[in-house]
Amino acid sequence: MLKPNPIHLIHVKPACEQCRVRELCLPTNLKSQDLSLMDKLVVRREPLAKGEFLYRAGEKFKGIYAIQDGAVKTYGLTVDGREQVTGFHISGEVFGLDAIDGEVHPCNAVALEKTEVCQIPFAKLEELSMEVPELLHNLSRIMSREIMREQHVLLMLGGTSAEQRIARFLLNMSQRYADQKLVSDRFRLCMSRQDISNYLGLALETVSRQFSQFQERGLIDIQNRYVQIKQFSLLKQVAQ
């Protein structure tokens, strides 16, 4: 089996059928013919560079987004103009669902590293959902999952110490890599300490200190943004 010209692969993203994270995304369980209908909807853009915005708060809503590769941060602005991170999204995850109701994006989405996203125009997706029951169900499930995700954030934040929050945060990231069948005990944090602290409602310094402390205790190994979880059971215990 010869593959003489790999060049065409450089910018063209894999179709849904070949996509690595297909099982986490909208096309799960779709029959082959429906999959290709779905595939036709998807708008695949050039990869986003780090720091590039996918959309900004106030922009008109066109469609929802799925990440093929990379990571995106979404954040809103509080009334006093402060930035509040509402989520980190990695490959296989779908986001932008918060804009469906108002048809305007209520928050900003920015790439944390080089990122490949698929845009799925929502009006067309709704149309196709009327034809394909599995797709309708997948859409419901993905939205439900997003609601649960945010509830988990509340559980993570609720009435807990900085130590617990950070332990839970690390375990949560780890789990999400595991969901993708990637190594889950060694990964690169795609966001800055600043972003983590903002997300967890802590000071940047507290996050840094806690990482150092976990390292001293032998729970993790952390070099800049590279983390290795060395003692899962102990870390879980810390997280309670």
Next chain:
Amino acid sequence: MLKPNPIHLIHVKPACEQCRVRELCLPTNLKSQDLSLMDKLVVRREPLAKGEFLYRAGEKFKGIYAIQDGAVKTYGLTVDGREQVTGFHISGEVFGLDAIDGEVHPCNAVALEKTEVCQIPFAKLEELSMEVPELLHNLSRIMSREIMREQHVLLMLGGTSAEQRIARFLLNMSQRYADQKLVSDRFRLCMSRQDISNYLGLALETVSRQFSQFQERGLIDIQNRYVQIKQFSLLKQVAQ
């Protein structure tokens, strides 16, 4: 098939067509004939008494719920067994959407006062959505709204003082009464101080003290669970 017993009418809640909160719920913008199809899906139960559970974590998911009148609290359990309130739901609001993905309720729902709810069996709702585009769209919108609602909670909690959180909480409740076209400057808090504090990630005493302080400053008037917001603009300023 005889149904001689008119008793069943005693507790029958208004059909969707007559429902006070119809415009906030799934039937918005439905044509009359579709509305009656929708109406046939709805299961209307006996009103729940205060403290009664609508569902418990782990129970199989049957359908989503809409509140006609009353209030419900949803809460999850953290890994260490602590209770964490994830939301308060008042009339016109739809909840239980977090159970769609896993087909199991991830949290508990308990009535905070005498409450009338409609259950909407989800499988049937999905079926009907395939026929009625407006319904599909309403479902998407309601789920999107729920995602936004939870993001707002994050914004409310994020990096703010107890004073700000409580001001925001009051304004948020007020807004939700306004959405229902009810008086929004005078209402009864349907939940205990304990619940509020848990929800906002504060100590019960802090909530109580802050209420007293707002009262002293003339921002609100609070007697037990009855609140009157006296200075909207100032309260908004405090909330930033």
Next chain:
DNA sequence: CGACTGGTTGATCTCCATCAATCCCTGTGG
């Protein structure tokens, strides 16, 4: 090679959790 961004570590102070005492609705039963 400096300038800069992002991260670590240290010192201090403050806000809020915690502990504790008291008050006050609500509802229940004699």
Next chain:
DNA sequence: CCACAGGGATTGATGGAGATCAACCAGTCG
């Protein structure tokens, strides 16, 4: 109907976790 119990709410006193201020260090990029 009233008294009494018990949970819900308020208020006070104290300590500590974590925010804030500040200095320093390490990659990285023009």
